[in-house]
């Protein structure tokens with residue numbers, strides 16, 4: 001039962017056949033399983049290694065053996081289906097523990113009863129009525145983004161900074177109800193989130209660093225602690241400010257709040273209302289706010305940056321988007337319906353997410369012995385779901401490395417496997433912010449495409465992709481912009 005030298009319990013086939021008949025077993029570099037395969041890798045090397053294993057296994061899911069745990073890697077839609085539909089397999093994997101000091105036990109990390117309650121509590125904050133009010137903020141921030149772009153050197157625009165600022169402003173103003181620019185320490189906060197993500201990616205690339213004591217002694221423990229504190233102090237200050245406003249404004253009229261909450265309450269107000277009812281405490285609010293800021297900012301900005309690179313590289317695609325947008329009314333008057341109706345632009349965003357998913361890998365762990373896809377996974381086995389490989393499977397997406405937004409037109413998706421396109425994950429632990437994200441990305445792209453022709457500077461084929469919570473690149477990203485004459 002044990003893979004002795006790797007010191008982990010083996011995964012077995014339900015029918016007793018050799019494991020290799022069901023999955024690919026990646027040979028380790030040493031007799032100690034795959035324990036030493038990851039030593040001294042950088043986030044860039046780790047990304048390449050993990051994708052290389054997926055290539056080696058030729059479309060089959062694969063297994064690795066690490067100290068104390070086997071790792072089942074799901075790389076295709078067929079194997080992902082059972083997992084996404086499984087209720088017991090909703091506990092997040094070991095890797096997420098590295099994020100716990102940052103996100104606490106918020107929606108992303110929590111499980112079972114706690115997750116259920118919080119998800120139920122927060123779902124109304126993403127209701128269609130609320131998205132309508134968010135749309136006004138997305139448009140306002142998109143216009144501010146254009147204003148920023150106007151003052152940059154158009155021959156080579158570094159899109160990372162402006163896009164990240166745009167995304168963070170949006171999530172702060174929508175979810176928390178405060179304008180980030182009005183608060184001191186905004187840029188330090190953004191830098192802190194970025195650094196915490198970078199340290200996490202580096203730590204995740206070295207299994208020895210998963211041990212707290214080793215991270216403490218030889219890793220970036222103090223730096224990490226410092227930046228987490230900066231981020232937490234910032235969000236905590238916002239929460240205190242909003243609590244004061246909330247209690248002054250609504251505290252005496254909970255019934256009124258109760259009726260409003262279903263129609264127009266953003267996330268933080270919803271949480272403050274639950275706090276006023278005694279259902280959650282300050283700590284819980286902090287965890288959720290930190291989770292939403294973290295999840296809501298890097299993910300959308302990553303997608304936007306790749307979408308701009310793609311639009312620059314494919315002038316025909318860009319022109320088709322422009323034609324679709326050209327018939328719309330003034331930008332300021334665009335409704336959620338108008339943006340939802342932009343079918344081709346929607347295909348561009350989907351194709352961008354398919355090729356460059358903002359969250360390329362997600363993880364689960366078995367809390368007890370579990371049967372999945374004809375395998376018996378021992379308790380504590382880890383499961384890594386390769387969102388990126390699932391969506392680059394040539395069975396479902398012919399010529400997977402070619403950017404073809406048309407594959408997402410309604411007439412081409414009728415027979416698509418339900419779990420072949422999963423940038424927002426799927427099943428009960430799917431992304432709560434997916435409609436929010438698409439709307440925000442569309443608003444920004446409409447504003448930019450209307451104002452500028454985009455030309456390539458950084459090309460996607462030259463990018464070195466890096467492992468991280470979100471997809472990262474070694475290089476900074478640049479495009480050239482040419483104002484459109486209207």
Ligand code: HEM
Nearest residue numbers: 107108295296299300303358359362424425431432433437
């Ligand atoms: C293009 C943008 C986005 C992408 C690709 C994306 C992707 C994902 C994925 C793959 C997951 C599952 C994570 C896992 O199982 O470990 C997830 C979960 C989550 N996302 Fe997003 N996300 C995006 C935008 C957003 C936004 C804008 C928000 C909030 C405003 C958000 C909030 C969350 C939260 C709270 C969860 C945890 C949900 C739960 O477990 O119940 N995301 N997202």
